[in-house]
Amino acid sequence: MQPRKDLLDIASLRDEELRAILDSAVEMKAAFLRDGEQLPNLRGRSVLTLFYEPSTRTRSSFELAAHRLGAHVTTFTVGTSSVVKGESVHDTIDTLMSMKQDYIIVRHKNSGIPAVIARHCKAAVINAGDGAHAHPSQAFLDAFTIREHFGSLAGRRVIIIGDILHSRVARSTSLMLKRLGAEVAYMGPGSLVPPTAHTGLPRFTHWDAAFDWQPDVIYLLRVQNERIDTPFFPAADYHQAFGITEERLQRIAAENMAIMHPGPVNRGVELCDAAMDYRNCLVCQQVQNGVIARMAILNHLTPQTLR
Amino acid sequence: MNHTYITRAIWAPNGQSYDFRLCLGGCSNPPQIDGIPLTGVEAVAPAGQMEIPARAAAVVDATGKLVLPxxxxxxxxxxxxxxxxxxxxxxxxxxxxxxxxxxxxxxxxxxxxxxxxxxxxxxxxxxxxxxxxxxxxxxxxxxxxxxxxxxxxxxxxxxxxxxxxxxxxxxxxxxxxxxxxxxxxxxxxxxxxxxxxxxxxxxxxxxxxxxxxxxxxxxxxxxxxxxxxxxxxxxxxxxxxxxxxxxxxxxxxxxxxxxxxxxxxxxxxxxxxxxxxxxxxxxxxxxxxxxxxxxxxxxxxxxxxxxxxxxxxxxxxxxxxxxxxxxxxxxxxxxxxxxxxxxxxxxxxxxxxxxxxxxxxxxxxxxxxxxxxxxxxxxxxxxxxxxxxPLLLFDPQAQTLVTAADLPCGTLNTPQLGQRLFGAVTLPL
Incomplete structure (x- = not known):
């Protein structure tokens, strides 16, 4: 397999790479579950996390993954750096590359920034979320979790519910699942789900139609009020219109569907309390698999600093 | 008088061929075709109908080329x-x-x-x-x-x-x-x-x-x-x-x-x-x-x-x-x-x-x-x-593969860069 330097989005990966990363994640998980074991794969390498947007989960998940592979991890704190003094992304990267980093894990509010950085440096660049564009490590952990739960992805139906318009998770996860043979549909407020002509996916705006489609997985997106400066929907209606209420949970349980969510969850908005305790709620599994998937991703990439 | 002549050029707006006698110095009342003044031209005639003296300063055969404002x-x-x-x-x-x-x-x-x-x-x-x-x-x-x-x-x-x-x-x-x-x-x-x-x-x-x-x-x-x-x-x-x-x-x-x-x-x-x-x-x-x-x-x-x-x-x-x-x-x-x-x-x-x-x-x-x-x-x-x-002469046969050196405006933010474009301009005629 051709060595790959960066992971920027799902679209640029070949099918064989998607499978190779998912398959290696199975081995990574076995090692991960053997307590405290550190793999040698990235020993002596340096990994830098560069998060221009606040994040706790994704960042610690990547840091943990790098640790478990034996790498040395540095955290670049944007809030206290020269970035707030107006330094351009190019200049920040030049500075960081003089510090000899092998991997840069980046999150930014602007779509396309990781690609700009990747073109500009020899380190392997991993996109940990850019604007509404892509969040490929989330897509790997989601696909891994569904495959683990159901045994396979082919033919599975996944409905992604919520703010599709602003969601990089929706874009990456839907693309990943489709390429692995699953079917994906979108549901959400009319103002937040782009038309089928743009997405190529079925679009629902109410639960009856969603249930009629007979999904295997109900995938809820976080209502991201922090990204929205003009209201897109009447906030008071969201739970009743698009959330998993107790009534809907009964039907979900009766039909043995799974519930997923990229976190952090807004209880009482995307789902009711009881849904978090539902036997097929895979949210915690997703968090654990996040570390696994990120180990597999780090392991898959080859920085040019090593060639 | 040592005029320059442009012969058999196509007048782009109507597609017909003409011979042009260019002005020497200022030319206050230029002829027109289709209401468009032929700046810098002293006389115009359908192709082949203009008398061209042997001692003309220059005769440019513009067959296949176009003239337009x-x-x-x-x-x-x-x-x-x-x-x-x-x-x-x-x-x-x-x-x-x-x-x-x-x-x-x-x-x-x-x-x-x-x-x-x-x-x-x-x-x-x-x-x-x-x-x-x-x-x-x-x-x-x-x-x-x-x-x-x-x-x-x-x-x-x-x-x-x-x-x-x-x-x-x-x-x-x-x-x-x-x-x-x-x-x-x-x-x-x-x-x-x-x-x-x-x-x-x-x-x-x-x-x-x-x-x-x-x-x-x-x-x-x-x-x-x-x-x-x-x-x-x-x-x-x-x-x-x-x-x-x-x-x-x-x-x-x-x-x-x-x-x-x-x-x-x-x-x-x-x-x-x-x-x-x-x-x-x-x-x-x-x-x-x-x-x-x-x-x-x-x-x-x-x-x-x-x-x-x-x-x-x-x-x-x-x-x-x-x-x-x-x-x-x-x-x-x-x-x-x-x-x-x-x-x-x-x-x-x-x-x-x-x-x-x-x-x-x-x-x-x-x-x-x-x-x-x-x-x-x-x-x-x-x-x-x-x-x-002013009028210009346009050669539709000429081709350019545009490189950065061909862009006098000094910036590269154009899709023309790397394109093969047809036509070369001589301005003014």
Whole structure:
């Protein structure tokens, strides 16, 4: 397999790479579950996390993954750096590359920034979320979790519910699942789900139609009020219109569907309390698999600093 | 008399071949074909019918080549960020000359704020000393293009300004604009404005569609432009002001203008060449060359805009020339500035992409790029008559594979880079 330097989005990966990363994640998980074991794969390498947007989960998940592979991890704190003094992304990267980093894990509010950085440096660049564009490590952990739960992805139906318009998770996860043979549909407020002509996916705006489609997985997106400066929907209606209420949970349980969510969850908005305790709620599994998937991703990439 | 003769050249607007005897020195009353004065020509005759003396200074056999009036570009920016004003003017003039453009309407930019007499005077000086092309400044609508206080229109008009524009900025306060139109209408000034509703296009950077979805970029809804056009039409109609709608990009916009013209409104409109040629799909993988304002739309919009040019709904095709520094365009798509450089190969690009494939006739091109825009803004002589355009000679057989060295405007933000374009310009004839 051709060595790959960066992971920027799902679209640029070949099918064989998607499978190779998912398959290696199975081995990574076995090692991960053997307590405290550190793999040698990235020993002596340096990994830098560069998060221009606040994040706790994704960042610690990547840091943990790098640790478990034996790498040395540095955290670049944007809030206290020269970035707030107006330094351009190019200049920040030049500075960081003089510090000899092998991997840069980046999150930014602007779509396309990781690609700009990747073109500009020899380190392997991993996109940990850019604007509404892509969040490929989330897509790997989601696909891994569904495959683990159901045994396979082919033919599975996944409905992604919520703010599709602003969601990089929706874009990456839907693309990943489709390429692995699953079917994906979108549901959400009319103002937040782009038309089928743009997405190529079925679009629902109410639960009856969603249930009629007979999904295997109900995938809820976080209502991201922090990204929205003009209201897109009447906030008071969201739970009743698009959330998993107790009534809907009964039907979900009766039909043995799974519930997923990229976190952090807004209880009482995307789902009711009881849904978090539902036997097929895979949210915690997703968090654990996040570390696994990120180990597999780090392991898959080859920085040019090593060639 | 030792005249130069150009023989068997095709007069582009009607496709017929002529022989031309060029002027020696000044020539006050040039002959015309189809009402277009043949600047620099003393006599014209159908090909083969002109008597050519043996002692002619030169006889150029122009078989297969075309003669047409040079282009007038209704919409260009010349400022090169970080360079001196004089260099900006020099380079834009060179680019225009190479692209077959003899004159242009220059939009105000942060470095060329045409909201006072001194700015216009110093620009005029720079143009007189440095430019190979006529550059007519568009006066600002509001001071500093800030949208708040009207610019001193009498002062601007006294220095020859006939068109007012805040470039891409659409005044947000309609009352300020309405008053400006009521005032400036009395001075005979034309308002050149783009259709937009800033609230609807805020935080957007391309056309909504499959590409915007894939790239996670927010789309500017076509209705923002269309509502803006409707609003400007109604304001201008009410105020009795002349209106020129800039860079129309949507099929819906063309439709609105067509209906307004049918109602007899005093409105003209332009389309940028890139809106006729490229769609939002060209953005591909965040290619900032294709980031424009308004954004590139769909093929259906391109088709409607071209139909608008052909039926006269859209009066002019413009370059919307916007030089950007390479560093600025290397940023991510959201941070990068909008705009393309287009002057350097304007006529070859028009020919290669529109005339050669049969989408636009030479007569239509001459109307949209030469005669109509020149009638709207060309400089006037002391009698108030428009300065006639010089003629150019165009060789459609010539080919250029455009490299950075071929772009005198000094920036690389153009899709022409790397393209094979047909046609070479000799200006003036």
């Amino acid at each position: 040079a282009l007038f570009d209704m919409h260009a920016k010349v400022e090169l960020e970080g360079r001196s004003k004089r260099e900006s003017v020099t380079r834009a003039g060179q680019a225009a000359h190479q692209g077959g453009v003899w004159g242009m309407l220059v939009m105000p930019t942060p470095g060329f704020v045409f909201d006072n007499g001194a700015a216009l005077d110093s620009f005029a000086d720079a143009v007189a000393q440095r430019s190979a092309a006529e550059m007519i400044p568009a006066g600002c609508i509001t001071l500093g293009m800030q949208g708040e206080q009207q610019a001193p229109y009498n002062t601007l008009a006294a220095r020859g300004v006939t068109i007012l524009s805040d470039a891409e900025h659409v005044p947000g306060n309609l009352l300020t604009l309405h008053h400006a139109m009521q005032y400036a209408a009395e001075l005979g000034l034309t308002f050149a404005i783009r259709g937009d509703v800033p609230e609807l296009s805020r935080n957007t950077c391309m056309n909504p569609g499959p590409t915007a979805y894939r790239l996670g970029l927010h789309g500017t809804p076509p209705c923002a432009e269309e509502i803006g056009i409707e609003t400007m039409l109604r304001l201008a109609e009410d105020a009795g002001a002349k209106l020129h709608l800039q860079t129309v990009s949507t099929a819906g916009g063309v439709d609105i203008i067509r209906r307004a013209k049918a109602r007899g409104l005093r409105v003209t409109a332009e389309v940028a060449l890139h809106h006729l040629l490229y769609t939002d799909a060209c953005v591909g993988d965040y290619d900032t060359t294709y980031k424009t304002l308004p954004p590139l739309r769909t093929q259906a919009d391109c088709d409607a805009l071209l139909a608008g040019v052909r039926d006269g709904t859209i009066d002019c095709i413009v370059s919307d020339h916007t030089p950007c520094l390479p560093f600025a365009k290397k940023q991510d798509f959201i941070s990068a500035p909008q705009g393309m450089a287009a002057l350097d190969y304007l006529l070859p690009a028009l020919y290669t992409h529109l005339v050669k494939p049969g989408k636009l006739s030479w007569a239509e091109l001459v109307a949209a790029c030469c005669t109509r825009p020149a009638a709207l803004v060309a400089p006037r002589n002391e009698e108030g008559e428009p300065t006639p355009a």
